[in-house]
Amino acid sequence: MDPHFHEWLNLAIRWVHMITGIAWIGASFYFVWLENNLNRVNPRTGLSGDLWAIHGGGIYHLEKYKLAPPQMPENLHWFKWEAYFTWITGMLLLAVVFYMNADLYLLRPDAGLTPVSGVALGVAALVAGWFIYDFLCDSALGKQPALLGGVIFVLLIAAAYGFSQVFSGRGAFIHVGAIIGTIMVGNVFRIIMPAQRALVKAIEEGREPDPVLPAKGLLRSRHNNYLTLPVLFIMISNHFPSTYGHAFNWAVLAALAVLSVLVRHYFNTRHDSNKFAWTLPVAALGMVALAFVTAPERKAVNAAAAPVATEAHAHAEQAAPVSSDDGIDSNQVFAMVQERCSVCHSSNPTHSAFATAPAGVMIDSPAQMQQLAARIYAQTVATQVMPLGNLTQMTPEERQLLGQWVDAGAQLDP
Numbered sequence: 001m002d003p004h005f006h007e008w009l010n011l012a013i014r015w016v017h018m019i020t021g022i023a024w025i026g027a028s029f030y031f032v033w034l035e036n037n038l039n040r041v042n043p044r045t046g047l048s049g050d051l052w053a054i055h056g057g058g059i060y061h062l063e064k065y066k067l068a069p070p071q072m073p074e075n076l077h078w079f080k081w082e083a084y085f086t087w088i089t090g091m092l093l094l095a096v097v098f099y100m101n102a103d104l105y106l107l108r109p110d111a112g113l114t115p116v117s118g119v120a121l122g123v124a125a126l127v128a129g130w131f132i133y134d135f136l137c138d139s140a141l142g143k144q145p146a147l148l149g150g151v152i153f154v155l156l157i158a159a160a161y162g163f164s165q166v167f168s169g170r171g172a173f174i175h176v177g178a179i180i181g182t183i184m185v186g187n188v189f190r191i192i193m194p195a196q197r198a199l200v201k202a203i204e205e206g207r208e209p210d211p212v213l214p215a216k217g218l219l220r221s222r223h224n225n226y227l228t229l230p231v232l233f234i235m236i237s238n239h240f241p242s243t244y245g246h247a248f249n250w251a252v253l254a255a256l257a258v259l260s261v262l263v264r265h266y267f268n269t270r271h272d273s274n275k276f277a278w279t280l281p282v283a284a285l286g287m288v289a290l291a292f293v294t295a296p297e298r299k300a301v302n303a304a305a306a307p308v309a310t311e312a313h314a315h316a317e318q319a320a321p322v323s324s325d326d327g328i329d330s331n332q333v334f335a336m337v338q339e340r341c342s343v344c345h346s347s348n349p350t351h352s353a354f355a356t357a358p359a360g361v362m363i364d365s366p367a368q369m370q371q372l373a374a375r376i377y378a379q380t381v382a383t384q385v386m387p388l389g390n391l392t393q394m395t396p397e398e399r400q401l402l403g404q405w406v407d408a409g410a411q412l413d414p
Helices: 003-036 081-099 102-106 115-138 145-166 169-204 212-239 249-269 279-293 312-318 330-341 366-371 373-382 396-407
Strands: 047-055 058-065
Touching: 003 058, 003 081, 003 212, 003 249, 081 102, 081 115, 081 169, 102 115, 102 169, 115 145, 115 169, 115 212, 145 169, 145 212, 145 249, 169 212, 169 249, 212 249, 249 279, 330 366, 330 373, 330 396, 366 373, 373 396
Parallel strands: none
Antiparallel strands: 047 058
């Protein structure tokens, strides 16, 4: 596909995905807040509580029935399409960004997988993720919510670790997010909506509703609530290579998920008491700790630890040793960056996937390279997520040379 139209296809799908995602998550957050803030003191007959609110210049009075009103309203609003379209656009985005350019975005250079097998693995993981989750919820674990939640968390992190062995950091993160998203929309489609339809039908027919389906729906809705913040982080994680590009990216993801759940738990319970107020400062301290833990060691560029493509060692001799007398030859560094990076990061990219330089980053002159030195270091030396898929086969020695040039002050030769 023409890279210009591919970019606009990406934009259009991502835009719709963001809009529907905000609608879905916003509705979820609002109804949790509404439930937690109902006034349950001496409610009117048939009600479990009510709430007065002001917004946008108007005053609203909301009431929640214990079961249903004496007569069902003619127009009853259902909240489902936000979830469905968020998932549909998310899957389309996964295909457009990662599956159509699997060798560039999805696979690790040393994974030993073809693009087709990588895509097949990703799709199979999404299907398996839902069925494993659904089986666990319907098993005896479903009666022990805390234990069930712990098992689900461990399995998701195990999936992150497995993905990190064959997928790029971004590919691993996005597939964990896709599994979570599939679980969440599966809960809406397979459990929550059928439970709500059964409830409405029983009321209309004057029957006693079956309590089993609403109980299952409540459990799945609670899962969706706690999974929201982790999946939101994954949606923006591609902007932060210090997370997905870290050697232990799966552990970083696990830590961020725990911190997200702590924050969500506080907002879920603050109406009852402030006994979980400690979760907010703990989450904040956890973020600070992660920032320090993931910080690269600027003076210790370990060439041996770099993930390298199979043919990369054949190019090892291209990076000349650093001169002990004259310092680092910035012209040599620039020539190396041009060879390895300007395929994409140029005013006129030569890679077929890009019509313009990704993120607008162009390295067409030594001055531009000097200006971008810190970002180049972070992407190619510290996290080594660039070049994408190591498509230009940057060698460990070249990464080491680039790191030494930045550590020496990123100076240009006169």
